[in-house]
Amino acid sequence: xPPLRTALLQSSGRPGSVAANLDVLEEAAAQAAASGxxxxxxxxxxxxxxxxxxxxxxxxxxxxxxxxEALAATARRHGLxxxxxxxxxxGGRVHNSAQLIDAVGGRLANxxxxxxxxxxxxxRFTPGDRAVVQADLDGVRLGIMICYxxxxxxxxxxxxxxxxxxxxxxxxxxRPFEFVAxxxxxxxxxxxxxxxxxxxxxxxxxxxxxxxxxxxxxxDGTAAARAGRGEELVLxxxxxxxxxxxxxxxxxxxxxxxxxxxxxxx
Amino acid sequence: xPPLRTALLQSSGRPGSVAANLDVLEEAAAQAAASGxxxxxxxxxxxxxxxxxxxxxxxxxxxxxxxxEALAATARRHGLxxxxxxxxxxGGRVHNSAQLIDAVGGRLANxxxxxxxxxxxxxRFTPGDRAVVQADLDGVRLGIMICYxxxxxxxxxxxxxxxxxxxxxxxxxxRPFEFVAxxxxxxxxxxxxxxxxxxxxxxxxxxxxxxxxxxxxxxDGTAAARAGRGEELVLxxxxxxxxxxxxxxxxxxxxxxxxxxxxxxx
Numbered sequence: 001x002p003p004l005r006t007a008l009l010q011s012s013g014r015p016g017s018v019a020a021n022l023d024v025l026e027e028a029a030a031q032a033a034a035s036g037x038x039x040x041x042x043x044x045x046x047x048x049x050x051x052x053x054x055x056x057x058x059x060x061x062x063x064x065x066x067x068x069e070a071l072a073a074t075a076r077r078h079g080l081x082x083x084x085x086x087x088x089x090x091g092g093r094v095h096n097s098a099q100l101i102d103a104v105g106g107r108l109a110n111x112x113x114x115x116x117x118x119x120x121x122x123x124r125f126t127p128g129d130r131a132v133v134q135a136d137l138d139g140v141r142l143g144i145m146i147c148y149x150x151x152x153x154x155x156x157x158x159x160x161x162x163x164x165x166x167x168x169x170x171x172x173x174x175r176p177f178e179f180v181a182x183x184x185x186x187x188x189x190x191x192x193x194x195x196x197x198x199x200x201x202x203x204x205x206x207x208x209x210x211x212x213x214x215x216x217x218x219x220d221g222t223a224a225a226r227a228g229r230g231e232e233l234v235l236x237x238x239x240x241x242x243x244x245x246x247x248x249x250x251x252x253x254x255x256x257x258x259x260x261x262x263x264x265x266x
Numbered sequence: 267x268p269p270l271r272t273a274l275l276q277s278s279g280r281p282g283s284v285a286a287n288l289d290v291l292e293e294a295a296a297q298a299a300a301s302g303x304x305x306x307x308x309x310x311x312x313x314x315x316x317x318x319x320x321x322x323x324x325x326x327x328x329x330x331x332x333x334x335e336a337l338a339a340t341a342r343r344h345g346l347x348x349x350x351x352x353x354x355x356x357g358g359r360v361h362n363s364a365q366l367i368d369a370v371g372g373r374l375a376n377x378x379x380x381x382x383x384x385x386x387x388x389x390r391f392t393p394g395d396r397a398v399v400q401a402d403l404d405g406v407r408l409g410i411m412i413c414y415x416x417x418x419x420x421x422x423x424x425x426x427x428x429x430x431x432x433x434x435x436x437x438x439x440x441r442p443f444e445f446v447a448x449x450x451x452x453x454x455x456x457x458x459x460x461x462x463x464x465x466x467x468x469x470x471x472x473x474x475x476x477x478x479x480x481x482x483x484x485x486d487g488t489a490a491a492r493a494g495r496g497e498e499l500v501l502x503x504x505x506x507x508x509x510x511x512x513x514x515x516x517x518x519x520x521x522x523x524x525x526x527x528x529x530x531x532x
Binding site: 148153154155161162186187190220259261266 | 418
């Protein structure tokens with residue numbers, strides 16, 4: 001199986017303008033496809049912006065809404081899958097979600113953030129209740145989570161146990177938490193023997209200052225690709241052969257003792 | 267409450283000679299006490315050596331055996347607590363254990379490694395069945411685990427949930443796994459909001475080449491103290507005020523959703 005080339009769009013787009021952000025995505029998809037990528041991953045809430053106050057609720061739309069249709073067209077046009085973060089409307093509730101569109105425009109998976117961060121998010125979103133959301137793409141099992149979710153080792157372990165090969169993590173990681181991008185994410189990849197694509201916003205937005213530092217972390221704990229602090233499209237390869245060899249050398253999943261971990265679910 | 271000054275003895279002593287290693291401990295205890303330390307932590311299997319083949323079983327002794335008595339005298343003499351790694355004899359079984367002696371010579375806690383590493387250990391030791399072993403020292407709650415145990419996020423999480431402030435981890439960490447000392451250990455401290463004292467052997471021994479890099483990692487993910495690759499006594503402070511402030515700023519334990527983690531114990 002050939003490596004899955006993955007493009008990480010580190011950008012804040014234009015907060016508050018869905019139309020402008022769809023244009024940014026269209027351009028990024030063209031550039032990613034031209035570089036051989038078969039998957040494009042965007043940051044948390046890329047469709048609308050993150051620090052947009054009450055516009056979160058105003059711009060929220062259902063998983064099968066107009067943005068999903070526009071992105072299906074983009075995906076088809078460039079022949080690659082797209083994961084985008086957006087505020088999802090579901091009746092009276094709004095979720096902080098990420099949706100995966102496949103290369104022919106199908107809605108492959110939709111994930112609702114389970115671990116909301118701080119008052120800002122808890123006032124605006126309802127947390128999701130499904131921990132592990134997956135989809136298969138070209139023989140690679142993808143998993144989806146969002147930002148704060150990945151800081152909980154339990155979440156990533158659940159994905160590893162469910163067979164996730166590449167964990168996609170749109171994020172909105174701000175100062176002074178560079179440590180998460182630089183250290184926590186590579187350790188998650190190593191301790192669970194999978195790839196993690198951590199894709200961040202960048203620069204100041206409302207009260208936040210997003211730190212960039214997006215990365216594709218591999219199962220050896222190194223970053224196969226790492227962005228700086230500014231807007232950037234980063235490419236990296238997810239190689240099933242690397243994964244198989246690394247898993248054989250680091251048998252964490254097989255050496256677990258689940259009977260000793262019961263306090264974690266109490 | 268004043269900080270608990272902790273001394274990390276990064277040394278391989280003299281593998282195969284219990285008498286020589288008790289002498290090294292006596293000298294390290296004197297030096298640590300003179301520097302204000304109230305706790306001295308040694309590497310995995312420090313009492314006997316690690317790569318000593320069948321001598322593991324020959325030199326194993328009960329938790330209340332002669333080495334415990336000798337170390338009780340050392341602890342009393344210098345007025346500080348000592349955690350030492352040793353092969354523990356329990357009838358026909360041998361455990362890879364670490365025992366904590368208090369400053370007046372009492373046996374405060376004994377831990378048996380639950381996650382054995384590789385064929386080398388599985389051939390010689392019986393794994394322990396108690397995940398969380400703790401003791402209180404001068405108002406700080408100590409936890410104990412050994413080497414490979416700390417690479418499993420579930421283990422450290424169980425300690426955090428049980429209130430461990432300072433996790434003591436005697437280790438025998440070899441090339442090419444520097445990543446564990448450099449990155450995994452600080453991430454464990456950060457994600458669980460506790461201190462981790464990771465104390466390693468050093469240099470070649472049998473088929474292994476131990477990497478040193480012992481550290482006292484704090485709840486902000488930085489190393490409050492970090493050794494190089496050679497023999498070294500490293501000192502660091504465990505500060506309850508730092509811990510309280512960091513926990514308030516990083517409420518990981520409160521933001522967990524235990525109901526979503528049930529796959530981890532199946």
